[in-house]
Amino acid sequence: MWEIYEHTSLAKKLSSIPKEILKRYEKWKDIVRISGPQGLRSIKGFHDESLKGKWKGYRSSRLGLQYRVLYRIENKKLYVQVLDVNPHDYRKR
Numbered sequence: 127m128w129e130i131y132e133h134t135s136l137a138k139k140l141s142s143i144p145k146e147i148l149k150r151y152e153k154w155k156d157i158v159r160i161s162g163p164q165g166l167r168s169i170k171g172f173h174d175e176s177l178k179g180k181w182k183g184y185r186s187s188r189l190g191l192q193y194r195v196l197y198r199i200e201n202k203k204l205y206v207q208v209l210d211v212n213p214h215d216y217r218k219r
Contacts, residue, residue, distance in 0.1 A: 128162045130155055132208045139211055143193065150189045151211055163199060184209070 140148060154172065157165045163185065166174040172187040177196075184198045189211065196210045 128159050130158055130208060133210065136208060136211065143211060147189050147193045147211070150193075151195060154187060154189065154195060 140151070143151075154166070157169065161168075163174065166172045166187055172189075174185060174187045177184045177186055181196070184196055186194050186196055189195055192213045193211060194214050195208060196212070197208045200207060
């Protein structure tokens with residue numbers, strides 16, 4: 127079984143996201159607890175991927191068309207730290 131640690135600021139953000147996204151996030155956590163990130167990669171709807179640039183070492187999974195969960199795996203085993211659930215911004219900066 128994998129353990130999931132959520133960043134302290136995440137609780138406030140989760141209270142403001144749509145209920146359907148919150149349900150999908152709970153399902154995401156269930157999958158990670160049981161089968162780890164490998165389980166996410168087998169479900170194409172999450173589009174789990176590693177990130178590049180300043181986010182190197184982190185991963186992202188889709189919770190909907192707009193919302194993403196950002197996380198990283200530490201110690202190569204049994205530990206997933208969730209940093210953020212946010213609406214993805216497609217605008218160029």
